[in-house]
Amino acid sequence: QVQLVQSGAEVKKPGASVKISCKASGYTFTSYYMHWVRQAPGQGLQWVGVINPSGGSTVYAQKLQDRLSMTRDTSTSTFYMELSSLRSEDTALYYCARDRSKDGYADTFDYWGQGTLVTVSS
Amino acid sequence: SSELTQDPAVSVALGQTVRITCQGDSLRSYYATWYQQKPGQAPILVIYGKNNRPSGIPDRFSGSSSGNTASLTITGAQAEDEADYYCNSRDSSGIHVVFGGGTKLTVL
Numbered sequence: 338q339v340q341l342v343q344s345g346a347e348v349k350k351p352g353a354s355v356k357i358s359c360k361a362s363g364y365t366f367t368s369y370y371m372h373w374v375r376q377a378p379g380q381g382l383q384w385v386g387v388i389n390p391s392g393g394s395t396v397y398a399q400k401l402q403d404r405l406s407m408t409r410d411t412s413t414s415t416f417y418m419e420l421s422s423l424r425s426e427d428t429a430l431y432y433c434a435r436d437r438s439k440d441g442y443a444d445t446f447d448y449w450g451q452g453t454l455v456t457v458s459s
Numbered sequence: 460s461s462e463l464t465q466d467p468a469v470s471v472a473l474g475q476t477v478r479i480t481c482q483g484d485s486l487r488s489y490y491a492t493w494y495q496q497k498p499g500q501a502p503i504l505v506i507y508g509k510n511n512r513p514s515g516i517p518d519r520f521s522g523s524s525s526g527n528t529a530s531l532t533i534t535g536a537q538a539e540d541e542a543d544y545y546c547n548s549r550d551s552s553g554i555h556v557v558f559g560g561g562t563k564l565t566v567l
Contacts, residue, residue: 372556382494382502382545384556396554432501444547444556445492447513449501 359433463559481546491529
C-alpha cells in the first residue's frame with residue numbers, strides 16, 4: 338500500500354532554514370510526481386510546488402520560489418523540501434502529496450503524508 | 460488571494476442534497492478536483508476529472524462543471540460528511556496549482 342511518511346515537527350527562528358522529508362513506499366518512486374502543500378493554523382490549503390522524481394525538475398509557487406528548494410533521493414525513495422529565510426507567516430503544517438497522474442503532473446493528489454508542523458518563532 | 464473562489468460556509472439538513480461551488484476563470488479550461496478535510500486529518504481526494512470518484516468514496520458524492528464554475532454535490536448528506544471541502548485546479552498560466560479558500564460544511 339502507498340505510504341508517505343514525513344519527518345517530525347520543527348521549531349525555527351526567523352531567518353533560519355528548514356528541511357523536511359517525505360519517505361515514499363508501496364509504489365514505483367520515479368513514476369509519480371510529488372507535490373508539497375501547506376496549511377497555516379486555521380487556514381486553507383496552499384500549493385507550494387511539485388517535483389519530478391525521475392529527472393528532478395521542479396515548479397514552485399511564485400511567492401515562494403526565491404526561498405524554496407525541492408529535491409529527491411531515488412536511492413532512499415525520499416523527497417525533501419527546504420525553505421530558507423523563514424518568517425512567522427511560514428508557520429504551517431506542510432504536507433507531501435502524490436500526484437495521481439503518471440504522465441507529468443496534474444492537480445489531483447491521491448495520497449498525502451501525515452504532515453510536518455513547522456513553527457517559526459523568536 | 461486565491462484564483463478559485465468558494466463560499467466560506469454552507470449548511471445542509473441531514474439526508475438532504477447540498478452543492479458546494481468553486482469559481483475561477485481557469486475552470487473554463489481545466490477540471491476542478493475536490494478534497495475533504497476533517498479536523499486534525501490530512502485531506503482526502505473525493506472527486507477528480509469530469510466526475511470520477513476514487514475507490515472508497517461513496518456514490519453520494521458527484522462533480523459537475525459549467526463555464527467558470529465547478530460544483531461538488533452531496534446527495535443525501537450524512538453526519539460524517541461534515542468537513543471542510545477544497546477545490547483545486549491549475550491557475551490561469553496552466554503551470555501552477557491553486558486551491559480555493561475552502562468551504563466548511565455543516566450537517567444539521
